[in-house]
Amino acid sequence: MEINEKELTITVITSKLIRNYIPEIKRIFFGGKIPSNVSVNLTDKCNQSCVYCEIGKNCLSQNSDLLTKDDLFWIITQMAEFRIKKLSMCGGEPFLFSGIIDVVEFAWKNNVFCNITSNGMTIHKLNDNEFHTLKKCKTIVNISVDSFNEEIQIQTRGNDSALKNALKSIQKLQENNIPVIILSVISKYNYHDLYKSLIHAHSLKITNVLYQPVIKYSNFPNISVIKNKQELNVSTDQFDILFRELQKIYLFERKHKINTNIYRLLPWIESYINIIPDKKNTFFFHKVLPKFYCREIFTVIEINYYGGIQPCGLIQAEKSIKDNKSIDLLTQWENATEKLKADLKSFNYPIYCNGCCHKFSRNMIASAFQYPFANRKILITIFISIFNRLLSIILKKLYIKEYESRSHYRC
Numbered sequence: 001m002e003i004n005e006k007e008l009t010i011t012v013i014t015s016k017l018i019r020n021y022i023p024e025i026k027r028i029f030f031g032g033k034i035p036s037n038v039s040v041n042l043t044d045k046c047n048q049s050c051v052y053c054e055i056g057k058n059c060l061s062q063n064s065d066l067l068t069k070d071d072l073f074w075i076i077t078q079m080a081e082f083r084i085k086k087l088s089m090c091g092g093e094p095f096l097f098s099g100i101i102d103v104v105e106f107a108w109k110n111n112v113f114c115n116i117t118s119n120g121m122t123i124h125k126l127n128d129n130e131f132h133t134l135k136k137c138k139t140i141v142n143i144s145v146d147s148f149n150e151e152i153q154i155q156t157r158g159n160d161s162a163l164k165n166a167l168k169s170i171q172k173l174q175e176n177n178i179p180v181i182i183l184s185v186i187s188k189y190n191y192h193d194l195y196k197s198l199i200h201a202h203s204l205k206i207t208n209v210l211y212q213p214v215i216k217y218s219n220f221p222n223i224s225v226i227k228n229k230q231e232l233n234v235s236t237d238q239f240d241i242l243f244r245e246l247q248k249i250y251l252f253e254r255k256h257k258i259n260t261n262i263y264r265l266l267p268w269i270e271s272y273i274n275i276i277p278d279k280k281n282t283f284f285f286h287k288v289l290p291k292f293y294c295r296e297i298f299t300v301i302e303i304n305y306y307g308g309i310q311p312c313g314l315i316q317a318e319k320s321i322k323d324n325k326s327i328d329l330l331t332q333w334e335n336a337t338e339k340l341k342a343d344l345k346s347f348n349y350p351i352y353c354n355g356c357c358h359k360f361s362r363n364m365i366a367s368a369f370q371y372p373f374a375n376r377k378i379l380i381t382i383f384i385s386i387f388n389r390l391l392s393i394i395l396k397k398l399y400i401k402e403y404e405s406r407s408h409y410r411c
């Protein structure tokens with residue numbers, strides 16, 4: 001099957017509109033209280049051993065009462081009732097959850113769209129019908145690749161066939177015209193290789209690559225954080241090289257058919273990496289934002305692999321949907337987030353906010369609009385970045401063929 005780039009681009013843009021932007025605009029301008037996304041960790045099983053991941057490092061305690069397909073069907077039925085359109089599925093490795101394709105299809109029938117974040121180890125083994133279902137249901141698949149250099153990918157993902165499998169899966173997804181987004185964790189292992197890897201992604205006709213540094217707390221709040229996790233981030237004497245890489249990516253994407261989130265990362269990544277996470281009342285975001293607002297706790301329902309509803313992605317759940325199906329999902333979520341919302345309203349931030357980088361770019365933009373005067377400096381930076389971004393998108397549309405044919409990649 002031939003890759004239909006135009007169709008893939010249209011699918012990604014319309015999906016972003018329906019799943020992200022329209023619910024967000026509704027929430028900001030019409031004060032909606034319904035979140036726009038449910039994020040579920042389907043399983044605690046994984047077939048990789050990433051250096052920065054508590055599951056990968058085997059820090060799990062045994063608990064057999066994991067989410068089932070019926071639990072997922074209940075969640076989706078509730079989402080349909082409250083018109084929540086986006087279901088994000090992660091893990092562990094979500095393709096180790098038996099019945100994931102049935103879940104995608106059930107969601108589709110209920111007008112819910114799925115984004116799946118996978119390491120790509122087994123996707124290429126799906127059969128034609130399963131690929132057909134993913135495509136029919138307008139699924140977007142995020143594949144985690146820290147580097148297209150095999151040695152680095154093996155080092156960070158702890159599996160000798162990590163890159164080979166990811167490449168096979170990317171190819172199969174593309175052949176079936178299913179949009180693929182690459183997720184890349186910036187660490188001390190790959191910071192010098194980011195630009196080379198981006199060029200490789202571009203040569204594979206990937207059009208979206210998203211970066212984030214290593215989260216400083218546990219990715220799974222029911223598991224203790226791995227020892228010295230902070231040291232996996234780039235150190236201060238490596239910053240120069242990192243910023244050169246990010247600048248090269250920024251310039252590259254202005255002239256080529258590939259988009260990244262570098263423009264949103266640049267204002268804050270240095271202060272994030274520099275801060276000592278447990279230092280009391282010192283938060284990395286204050287270097288960027290005098291007043292911080294966390295939009296995530298208003299927009300995402302986070303559910304862990306035991307069915308626990310978390311106050312947010314980094315804070316442990318106290319109650320599980322498994323025991324409370326007589327209470328609707330929205331009420332359970334409101335109860336779970338009530339205290340955290342009150343704390344944040346009085347600017348009483350939990351220590352975890354210091355390690356929370358995966359959603360920070362969106363929180364930064366939301367904070368600028370929520371408190372425009374206090375955050376006026378960053379608001380101006382954001383407007384300039386958005387203007388530059390739009391301009392480069394228009395220029396890319398007009399001149400992309402010419403640029404691509406004239407380009408000689410310098411790695």
Ligand code: SF4
Nearest residue numbers: 046050053056092119
């Ligand atoms: S980061 Fe993802 S792929 Fe890596 S070990 Fe953790 S759950 Fe598995």
Ligand code: SF4
Nearest residue numbers: 294296312352353356
């Ligand atoms: S850790 Fe803090 S910033 Fe991150 S989602 Fe939770 S409340 Fe928001």
